[in-house]
Each structure stands twice: as C-alpha cells, then as structure tokens.
Amino acid sequence: MSLLEARGLTRHFGGLRAVDGVDFDLEAGEIHALIGPNGAGKTTFVSLLSGRLAPQAGTIRLAGEDITRTPAHIRVRKGVAYTFQITSIFPGLSVFDNVALAAQGARVRDLKAAVQAALSRVGMVGMAAEVAGVLSYGHQRLLELAMGLALAPRVLILDEPTQGLAAGEIEGFKALVRSLVPQVAVLLIEHNMEVVMDLATRITVLNFGQVLAQGTPDQVRADPAVQEAYLGA
Amino acid sequence: MSFGPFLLLALMEGMVTAAVLSLAAVGLCLVFGVMRVVNVAHGEFYMLGAVIAWFVASVVPGPAWAVFLAALVVAPVLVGALAAAADGLILKRLNYDPEATIVATIGLLYILQQAALTFYGPDARPVAAPFTWRIQLPWFGYSGYKLFVVAAAVAVLLAVWRLMTRTRAGLIMRATQVDREVAGAFGINVDRVYMGTFALGAALAAVAAVLVVPIQQAHYLMGGDPLLLSFIVVIIGGLGSLRGTVIAALIIGLSDGVISMFFTPTLAKILATLLVAMVLVFRPQGLFGQKT
Amino acid sequence: MKVWGLHLAVLAALALLGLVLPQYHATNLARIMVLAVFAMGYNLAFGYAGLLSLGHALFFAAGMYGAGLPAWHWGWGAAPALLAGAMAGGLAAVIVGLLALRTAGVSFMIVTLMFAKAFALTILYFNSWTGGDEGFVVPDTGRALFGATLAADGPRYALAWGLFTVALGLSLLLVRSRFGRVMVALRENEERARMLGINPYAAKLQVMGISGLYSGAAGAAYALLFGYVGGTFADIQYSILPMLYVLLGGAGTVLGAGLGAALMFYLTDVASSVTDAWLFVVGAALVVLVLFAPKGILGWVRARWWRDLP
Numbered sequence: 109m110s111l112l113e114a115r116g117l118t119r120h121f122g123g124l125r126a127v128d129g130v131d132f133d134l135e136a137g138e139i140h141a142l143i144g145p146n147g148a149g150k151t152t153f154v155s156l157l158s159g160r161l162a163p164q165a166g167t168i169r170l171a172g173e174d175i176t177r178t179p180a181h182i183r184v185r186k187g188v189a190y191t192f193q194i195t196s197i198f199p200g201l202s203v204f205d206n207v208a209l210a211a212q213g214a215r216v217r218d219l220k221a222a223v224q225a226a227l228s229r230v231g232m233v234g235m236a237a238e239v240a241g242v243l244s245y246g247h248q249r250l251l252e253l254a255m256g257l258a259l260a261p262r263v264l265i266l267d268e269p270t271q272g273l274a275a276g277e278i279e280g281f282k283a284l285v286r287s288l289v290p291q292v293a294v295l296l297i298e299h300n301m302e303v304v305m306d307l308a309t310r311i312t313v314l315n316f317g318q319v320l321a322q323g324t325p326d327q328v329r330a331d332p333a334v335q336e337a338y339l340g341a
Numbered sequence: 342m343s344f345g346p347f348l349l350l351a352l353m354e355g356m357v358t359a360a361v362l363s364l365a366a367v368g369l370c371l372v373f374g375v376m377r378v379v380n381v382a383h384g385e386f387y388m389l390g391a392v393i394a395w396f397v398a399s400v401v402p403g404p405a406w407a408v409f410l411a412a413l414v415v416a417p418v419l420v421g422a423l424a425a426a427a428d429g430l431i432l433k434r435l436n437y438d439p440e441a442t443i444v445a446t447i448g449l450l451y452i453l454q455q456a457a458l459t460f461y462g463p464d465a466r467p468v469a470a471p472f473t474w475r476i477q478l479p480w481f482g483y484s485g486y487k488l489f490v491v492a493a494a495v496a497v498l499l500a501v502w503r504l505m506t507r508t509r510a511g512l513i514m515r516a517t518q519v520d521r522e523v524a525g526a527f528g529i530n531v532d533r534v535y536m537g538t539f540a541l542g543a544a545l546a547a548v549a550a551v552l553v554v555p556i557q558q559a560h561y562l563m564g565g566d567p568l569l570l571s572f573i574v575v576i577i578g579g580l581g582s583l584r585g586t587v588i589a590a591l592i593i594g595l596s597d598g599v600i601s602m603f604f605t606p607t608l609a610k611i612l613a614t615l616l617v618a619m620v621l622v623f624r625p626q627g628l629f630g631q632k633t
Numbered sequence: 634m635k636v637w638g639l640h641l642a643v644l645a646a647l648a649l650l651g652l653v654l655p656q657y658h659a660t661n662l663a664r665i666m667v668l669a670v671f672a673m674g675y676n677l678a679f680g681y682a683g684l685l686s687l688g689h690a691l692f693f694a695a696g697m698y699g700a701g702l703p704a705w706h707w708g709w710g711a712a713p714a715l716l717a718g719a720m721a722g723g724l725a726a727v728i729v730g731l732l733a734l735r736t737a738g739v740s741f742m743i744v745t746l747m748f749a750k751a752f753a754l755t756i757l758y759f760n761s762w763t764g765g766d767e768g769f770v771v772p773d774t775g776r777a778l779f780g781a782t783l784a785a786d787g788p789r790y791a792l793a794w795g796l797f798t799v800a801l802g803l804s805l806l807l808v809r810s811r812f813g814r815v816m817v818a819l820r821e822n823e824e825r826a827r828m829l830g831i832n833p834y835a836a837k838l839q840v841m842g843i844s845g846l847y848s849g850a851a852g853a854a855y856a857l858l859f860g861y862v863g864g865t866f867a868d869i870q871y872s873i874l875p876m877l878y879v880l881l882g883g884a885g886t887v888l889g890a891g892l893g894a895a896l897m898f899y900l901t902d903v904a905s906s907v908t909d910a911w912l913f914v915v916g917a918a919l920v921v922l923v924l925f926a927p928k929g930i931l932g933w934v935r936a937r938w939w940r941d942l943p
Contacts, residue, residue: 158828160824160828179832180827180828181827181828181829181830181831181832181833182830182832184827184828184829184830185830189828190828192825192828196822196824196825196828197822197825198817198818198821198822198825199821199822200817200821201814201817201818201821205814205817208811208814209814209815209818209826209829209831210829210830212811212814212815213829213830213831214830219811255829259829259830379739379742379743431920431924434924435923435924439738439739440685440738440739440742441923441927443685443687443739443742444876444880444919444922444923445919445920445923445924447873447916447919448915448916448917448918448919448920448923449916449920450916451912451913451915451916451919452912452913452916452917452920453916454912454916455910455912455913455916456913458910458912459910459913569750572743572747576743605758607754607757607758608758610750610754611751611754611755611758614747614748614750614751614754615747615748615751617743617747618732618733618743618744618747618748618751619732621736621740621743621744621747622732622733622735622736622744623735625736625740
C-alpha cells in the first residue's frame, strides 16, 4: 500500500480535460517529481490531491484511508501539506506568526520551539521578527517552505519551489529537500530538469492530463514518448 | 368595485412602480456591472433629482409642461455632474476597491442627505404634473400622467439599451466591464468610462425621480425606499445583468401592488429583504442569471 | 509587559475620570464606554478577521431587546436581563453568520445589511409587543442591580466601566492568543489559512459569535443604563457607527475602538452644538477616513512607532 494513492482521478473544465483518469502512487520516503509541458495538468492534479479542487471521478487514499471527499483543511491536518506555486504568505504578519500559524495547525504544544526548528531548517533563524511582506523573493519562498515543514506533514507537495531562485539558493534547496526524506514523502512539480534529475527517485510525466510515463529518472529519460512530447529531442 | 377592475387598478399602479423602479435599478446595475461599485448613495441621487425638480419648478416661469421638461433636462444633468465629481474626487482615488467604495458612498449618502435637509428643509413638497387629463375607464378614472410615466420610462430604457448595444460608447463600456486591464491596454480611457458610467447611473436615478415627483412629493428622506428596492431588483435580476434587472423590476413592481393587498407593507418588505439575502447566499447569480 | 501597562493605565484613568468629571461628561463617558464595547466587538470581526459587516445593528438591537423585553414584560432584574441580552446578540450573530458566511466581500456586506433591515422591520411589525417605532422605557425593576439602581449616576458609570474593562481584557487576551493569530490570517489570506489546516468557515463563525456577544452585551447595557429601548437602534445607522469608530481609532487595534468612539462622540457633540448638521460630520468623517487614513489613528501609531501594539 502506498502512502498517497490516486485512481482514475479526473477533472474537466468545460471541454478541457485538465486531469483525465490519472493513476498515481506516492511511496513513503520517496522524492517524486511531477513533470510535463505547460498546461499538462500538473497544478490541477496536485490541487485535487490537496483538496483545493474536487475531482469529478476517481478516488484518493492516504495510507489506505479514502480522502476523496475530505475538505482541504482536514487533509492538511491528516498530513498532506501543500506549498503554493505563487508565493502565498501572510504579508502583514511577522515571519514568526506565519510559521506559528502552520505549527498551531499541527496542534503543536511548544509553539516557539516548533517555529524555531522550522526556521532553522531553512536557514532563517534570525529573521523571526521581520514582516513577511518586505522579505526578498528568495526568503519568501523559503518562508513558504518553512510553513510547509512546520505543519509536520507526511506528504509535502511543492509546486515549482525553485522558480525565481538564484543558483546558489537552488543548491541549498536541494540539500534541504534531501534532508526531509525518509520521514516525509515529497511530491515535487518542477520545470528545472537539473533539479528533477538530481533529486527525484521517481518521475511521473503528465501530458494532456494523462500519464505519459512513470519510472526512475533514467527510465524516463530513455522513454521515446517522453522525448517526443516533452524533452523535444 | 368588483375584483376584476380592482385587480386592473392594482396592476396599473404596479406598472407605474415598476417603470420608475426599473429606471433607478438600471442605473444602479450599470454602475455595478461596469465598475463593480456598489453605490449606496444611489438613493440620494434619486432624492436630489426630485429636489432639483422642485427648485426648477419654483424658479422657471411658464406653463406646467414647459417647467416639467426643463426639470427633466436640468435635474439629470446636475445630478450626473455631481456624480462625476464624486467619482473623480473619491471613488477614483480609492482605486475602486469594492469595500472601500461602499464605505465612501455611505459617507456620501449622509453628506447629500444633510445637504438636502439644510438647503431644502424637512418638508415634503409637490411639483405640478405637466398635464392633468384623466382617462375615463368604465369602472374608474385614471391619471393620464401615470401612463405617460410608464411610456417615458420605456422610452428611456430603450435608449439605454440602444446605447449599450448599438453605439461605440456602449461597446467601450461593455469592453471595460469584461476586463478593465485589457480595455486599458487597447487604448480605452478607463477613467473616463468609469466617470461617464457613474454619471449615467446617477442621471437615470434622477430621471426616475423627476418622473415620480408629480405623483409623490419631494422629501429629503425619499431616497431610502428606492435604494432598498433597487438593491433587491438588481440582486434578484443577477448582479450586473440589464435584462434581468428590468424583468426583476417588472415582477417586483407588479407584485408590490398585489402583495400589499394580502400583507401589510411592512411584512412585504421583511419578506423581500429576506428573499434578497437568501438569493445572495444560495443563488448568487440571481434568479434569472446563468450559472457560470 | 508594556502592552498590559498601557491598557491598565487607560482603565485606571477611566475609573478616575468617573470620580472627578462633572456629571454631564461622566454620563457621556459612560455612554462612550458602552458604545466602545460595541465597537470592540465590531473590531474583532472587521478589524481582525476582515469581516466587513453592515448588519451589526441587528446584534446590538438583539441585545437591547433581549434585555429590555424581559425586563418590561416579565419584570426581570438587571443581572439576568444583561445576560439574556448578551446571549441574544451572540445567538443572532451565529444565525446570521451561518448563512452570510457562505458569501464573502460585497455579497457579505449586502447579506448582513439585508438581515439587519429585516430585523428592524420585524421590530416594527410586532409593535404591540416591542413598542415599535416609539419604543418603551425600561421599568425601574429592570434597572435594579444588587440593591443599586442603574438610573443613578454612580452605579451607571461603574457598570459601564466594568463592562468596558471586561471587554477590553478579553479582547486583549483573544487577539494575543492562537485564535487571534487565526483571525488575522483569515483577513490576510484566507486560502493560505485553509491550506494550513484552518477551517475558515468555522473560525469566522466563531468570530461572528464573539462579535455578536460583545454587541449584544453593549446593546443590553445601553438599554439598562439609559433606560430606553427603541426601533431606531436597529437602523442601518447603528451598523455604520461602530464601523466609523473602528476606522477612526484604527481597525485591528484593541484600544482603537474605544478611542474612535470617544473622538467621534465628542466630534458630533460639538458639531451639533454649532450646527444641526451632525449627519454631515459622520458622512464627511467616513469619506475622509477611507480616502486619507484607512489605518486610523492607532493603526498609524503602530506603523510608525510601536509595531507590537495589539
């Protein structure tokens, strides 16, 4: 039994088949990358997993429990955390309050310790008192990540986490994600192929809302269908 | 009087209510549709139209019809100009933020109400109808002027409809309604469209008030009921839909007379306000709008 | 520490003022403190949780009639009447919230406005039982509290001060608690809050309930302290006033509601002694505030000098 499992997941918008009968398994302890051309349905798919959108067909199970109809905030409490593609923080609140909101969502007792722990993992320890809205873009991305960590999730869904980060910041990010497994299973939507090939233990390729290929980085790289549709080789 | 003629009378009165209401509501609807602004001061523009009509009547000499025509021109123009000024001085500076504009137009409501009280006074005053002939039906006589109100309202509504669908100005307004940014990128002066729309919306309220003032009297608190009814009509008609608004005005106007035969006006109002709340909660696209 | 010191100092000053002020101003201040409790309740919903309601007159009036009607019809004393009023306000807010919170933004404003209007009309409709437009005078038995009568100046001020103190203390505790953080999160970014495991609907419903409790307590106290209950208190105007107080004093600041109430009260008081155009003052204040000072006085202080002011 996989940690997070989707069967026949479907969501159409009018005539557009954004997600069309996708089967998917996220195993405990893996870093799983979700790739595909723009408009392949990646963000819609993880929105279905996280509960921000309701599927029209199919089922989602978390550690065997059916969560298809579970509201998003309950899924978060059950351990499915989602970090937004476009940085989504509380701009008027301090860094501490941002992370504390996540930590108290996880029913943490010692809020200060939990916040400190999350901030130190992303290397923002000294910045707890700063107002989130005035941070640099890179720091806001890291804050977003810290909020995800403070939720103490079982599954962490990262939607294009390296977008807009500088090269040096990307190295730090990769090290951070590696340090999360195997306690946390990571599902990563990513455009940066270097990051994907470097981090992922398995890759799922989506195209036109359907699974085009699935496997280890080497398998996916060698798949002719993937090369034709996506890598453009 | 037997039931048939009685119902006919109620329906005729309802038509007059519906005609006036649809003018005021279409004004509110235009402003909301194009600008996404909920203008709480709309009822005060209506009141100002009536008050200005009284001032015109008290200074312009001549026969009643000439005075009335003068009021029908002067009041909408003045009220429209005032609205344009309010748009430029207040709403534009708020960047048309929906919630801030509501607060600001509430402020405007109080300011206009106070201004009317100070300069016009607390009395209700009549304006003479432009003509007084009556139509004699077999069962009762009926004011010809009231029928004129209905005809005039239909004419104005048709003009608005033509403006929106057949002219360049209407096209520009509809384009702005669909997407303000894109409209701006295509060289449409969004500020001017907004100012014009706000002025037009207020002017329509003023026209409605001028038409009504020979039937009801001008009073500084007269804006409250039309505001509430316009709200009800616009929401039930599906926010921003002109056709839905006119249909809703017809239904509300006609049923107003009939409902009042069975319920007290207060109970009718309670039911209407609750209906609006429920429509917004459970069917936000309006009773006649399409689900999007 | 500094925060508690400031708020205690304000309370001490108010207690002292009650002893030294001439009667006219002491009565004014009692009225202001009760209105400030109303505004504090409004502030929790609007200033902290971002719920811009145009229907709080309903909750104020629910408190007023919840206290006044039992005192009038069944001869209840002040203590149970006060309690009943506060509960009525809270209950009304939860019922309205259950429906209104399915909407947001402009729709929420209109839905709350419509409910309040319907309630005001309902009071008129049942005029044989509510006194309708003319209202009614609260009987002396209803204004008796532990042997004192609230019609007397001393006890009146004391109760107003006591209510204000409790309301201020609870507000302070609330906004500095975990739930306080949740309220602000809802205001700042509701979708993000949901994805942190917060149920926005349930949380907002709680805020509405608390806000209604405050409003109801204020309405009940207003009825008992000043002895009159009337339909005008259910009018839209009494939804606008707390918003005005909060905007002036500073939305999302604990002391802002009281400061705004005091300033606005004396502003209209002065204005009405010069002209009778007090509506104009209210209107102009609203326009000027949204245009030039959307943060209000204490919001400005917080931005400038004291970032941790709650």
